[in-house]
Amino acid sequence: MDIDELLLILEKCKAGKLQKIDGNLYVNLKNRINKLEEERRIASEKDILRIEDEIRTLKRIQRKIFEARTGKIVRAAWAEVCGASVSEDLENMTEKEKELFKKLVDVIKEFKEWVSKNTVKDVKEDKDKRNYMLIRIVSDVTEFQGIDGKTYKLRRGDILTLPTLNAKALIKGGVAEEIKMEG
Numbered sequence: 559m560d561i562d563e564l565l566l567i568l569e570k571c572k573a574g575k576l577q578k579i580d581g582n583l584y585v586n587l588k589n590r591i592n593k594l595e596e597e598r599r600i601a602s603e604k605d606i607l608r609i610e611d612e613i614r615t616l617k618r619i620q621r622k623i624f625e626a627r628t629g630k631i632v633r634a635a636w637a638e639v640c641g642a643s644v645s646e647d648l649e650n651m652t653e654k655e656k657e658l659f660k661k662l663v664d665v666i667k668e669f670k671e672w673v674s675k676n677t678v679k680d681v682k683e684d685k686d687k688r689n690y691m692l693i694r695i696v697s698d699v700t701e702f703q704g705i706d707g708k709t710y711k712l713r714r715g716d717i718l719t720l721p722t723l724n725a726k727a728l729i730k731g732g733v734a735e736e737i738k739m740e741g
Contacts (some may be wrong), residue, residue, distance in 0.1 A: 559586055561612070564619045571626035576634065578650040579627075587620045631655055635662035639670060691725035693718065693734040 564587075570577040580586070591613055598609045634647040638659075651659060699712040704724045712718070717737065720728070728734035 690719040692737045
């Protein structure tokens with residue numbers, strides 16, 4: 559595998575869709591770099607510069623191939639979660655890339671579900687907050703169960719939020735007063 563071949567592969571990687579590559583490309587590249595690093599240790603001074611230059615070039619190409627392909631795999635995973643067909647991209651992935659793709663899909667789905675659940679919960683909490691009222695108790699109240707299922711034992715001076723229905727009943731009965739919040 560020479561640098562010209564790798565540059566051709568890199569150009570394909572930068573173009574549109576994910577292109578099929580040798581399943582061992584990454585391993586072969588790592589092996590080639592490792593071999594050159596070993597050669598550098600025993601090379602003569604005049605060969606060291608050439609070898610170091612080749613190592614730098616190979617690492618740069620390796621990084622660019624990785625970045626181009628990984629970006630497309632991330633986009634394919636996102637498309638999969640959104641319901642788009644990515645079968646062509648999947649066919650062109652190496653086995654390791656397919657593993658990455660599947661993990662990304664799982665993580666994106668999990669995150670999407672988490673966001674959806676929290677959004678629904680937040681909306682419910684906001685709605686619940688509107689169904690409560692902040693009040694101050696002006697005289698002792700016998701123990702009662704609120705419409706929210708909680709038992710309340712209130713004393714003069716207590717400040718709390720109660721379900722609006724219960725709070726209005728206490729206010730109407732003259733044992734509580736509403737505290738209005740400015741904002």
